[in-house]
């Protein structure tokens with residue numbers, strides 16, 4: 401068994417089974433398997449999963465869409481989050 405996502409303990413076999421059952425995008429794999437939702441936020445596993453998805457579906461890497469990123473809507477100073485509530 402080859403582990404692709406170490407943070408969420410997702411194997412290559414689980415990814416291939418999800419693709420076999422209809423997943424066609426990284427977002428679908430993420431929603432189904434929690435792939436890329438660990439502490440590293442998919443830094444290592446999403447590129448590997450994209451290669452598996454492209455290989456198994458016959459798509460090119462350009463066809464495999466990377467997940468949507470969700471940056472903060474408004475920049476927030478870290479001190480504001482970590483500070484006490486008096487400010």
Ligand code: FES
Pocket residue numbers: 404405406407408435436437438439440441442443444445446
């Ligand atoms: S290895 Fe997948 S989220 Fe970290």
